[in-house]
Amino acid sequence: MSPNTHDPAARSRLFGTLTALVILWPLFQAAEVKPGALFEAGNLKVIGNFLAAFLPPETGAEFLAFLGKATLETLAIATAGMALAFALAVPLAYLATGAGRERVTLNPLTRSLLTVLRGIPELVWALLFVRVFGLGPAAGVLALGLTYGGMLAKVYAEILESVDPAPARALRHSGACRPLAILYGLIPQASKELASYTVYRWECAIRASVVMGFVGAGGLGQLMDQAMKMLNGGEAASILLTFMLLVFAADGLSGLLRRGLETPPAHRASPFGWRSGLLLLGLPLTIVASFAFLKIGFSELLTAEAGRSIAEFIASFFPLDLSAEWLQKVAKGVWETLAISVVGTLLAAIVGLLLALPRPHAPFAFVLNTLRSVPELVWATITALAVGLGPFAGALALALHTAGVLGRLYAEALDNAPPAPAQALRLAGAPIGLPFLYGTLPGAAPQLIAYTLYRWEMNIRMAAILGFVGAGGLGQLLYFELSLFHYAQASTVIAAMLLLSIAVDQTSTWLRRRMR
């Protein structure tokens, strides 16, 4: 036997595990993880009473009329916000992407603009816009437009960079200008992915617009906030059911649209059939109707006086409060937010994997969809009742929603993993579970980890705003300072959020590259 029987990876594995423990332990401390709090008599009583009040759901005619209007408002905010985001994303993506360029330029200016747009959570934008434009849906639409515009632009740019650049390069070498080279050389390769991602984002926008109401930007969230504050279980139940229906419907529609993208084009000269024609006609109509329904008068924003008040508002955020005392408080908020996001994502990954394993069974799919359809912020209002205000409530809320999201993604990834290795092990008599660990997981793990890390990037932004409903972290600080009109302090918090989300993005990218 040759002497080389020592596993060369053993040391780095041990070291990696120890490092992870050393980092995770204080984070669990900071998140104030106390599973016992779930079972404390007092907490059980509060949440029990609240949940008991869920039945029967409120079905009064007056309330249902409110609910119907709020639902329409939510849909309209999502659609109008997405339209704005798309209008913003296309030029930004064109500027930011390296695709179709003769020489690779990273365009740092556009890229950092995108980072700022994405890095500040939509709810923070909404909270700010509410102060400029007053309570109402306009703030929600603008917030959604800016954040999602940034996200769409970044992903569009990345998709365009990920396809084969040769066709576009060839076109440019034969004299085509850059936009045309992209249209003819890259879009045909990327169109399906681009459309699919846009539809997926619209689905997310519906969820996001639901929670806009928590900061007074209209829609279902506003109703929910009121119901929760008054501990009106019946109303909360009706609203939650509406949430779920809405999200399921959006899910179904988006699935339908994405399946439509899968079907090969019909054999005819015109690229449009009756279905795509209907869509092209219906889409602008829906967008116009949404803006009309929300009665957003953008012309009012363009007056000199509005401009002056906006400028004053922005100016009041500067200079940032950088006193040592305040920075110390913000640092504690940063640490707590980080802890919420990490603990929440980890718990979600574990629960999601467990729920994804028995994937053929319907009840698990239903549990996943239910977890996913309730936004984090709504979960937080419920978990805060269950374990009391504080970071643990935030981590739990994050975990519940994310478990639904990750569970679904995991199930898809596991379905797509090549079945042969696990099947071979099953045929060699491996006991239950081991074919999965030895055969399926090695193939699927990179994707599972990538999904988890992507989700962590989103969760850090979410963790930053869970504090709006009292679940600790930076959000709590921001909400507090804004209600006291301490704008200089608030802007420090916003800057911290931005830096934190950038840092998490970098770490996540680095980890993903390491795992490859």
Add this chain to the structure above:
Amino acid sequence: MSFCLDGVGLTHANGFTALADITLRAEQGERIALIGPSGAGKTSLLSLIGTALPATAGRLEVLDFAVDGRLTAKFKPPSQGSSTVATPLDSRLRGNDSRALRARIGTVHQAPPLPGRQRVVTAVLAGKLGQWPVWKSLLSLLHPLDIPGAQAALARVDLADKLFGRCDQLSGGQLQRVGIARVLYQQPDLILADEPVSALDPALALATVKLLVADAAARGATLVASLHAVDLALNNFSRIVGVKAGHIAFDLPSSEVSDALLHELYASEGQELPTLAGEARFSPQAAANDAAIRAACC
């Protein structure tokens, strides 16, 4: 008796009949080569014996287990001699029994089913998952528990230096040999090899087939290998089974396999082979074989 098929057929859900009325019996320690044109049903036959696919007709016994058509095999008490009629217990073969059976069958797959990101050492050790206790298999994911064993198996296929490499860093031929090393490490009573050397150059193919044969001979294991190269089959295996269009065309000692038989077997494939008229003299012989085997088997 290693395995015994009695009138076994396989019809897919779409109505395509891959195998029909296959009767075949192998004693423990026999080494059999399956030859025949592409699509004849060699892989299907190996899948049936390996309990990967349930037969849709006939009866099947593998390593003292009676496997019924729905892959819910029934245990046959080993005390009963193979010549007596099996009296399957009425209970369905439970997961444990089915795993116990499968742990004794080693399969070399045509496309090695190894996850790209798995390390070679783990891929080889996975051969013993059916035999190891679960805690050991779990622990081995954290740190490989039998490095010398895996290295010894890899050394036999000349890949000891790839022990800690990753499967996606190997070439197709190297990967196929890792698949063989896994089966060598598993040490099964029945080795089923489906085109085990299809990705190897001729010299390596010969050495690898010899290795499989030698391993089976040394341990008294049964070996059934489907091979494309007829010379490899004739020179290394004592018994040759020709498969054609879902039927067994002939089942003879290798010394009795004539050129005429081979031309008949591959007649429909390739331009150079002369198209011989179908001769009836082989069918009666196969039928006689069938009757004898049926009498002895089930």
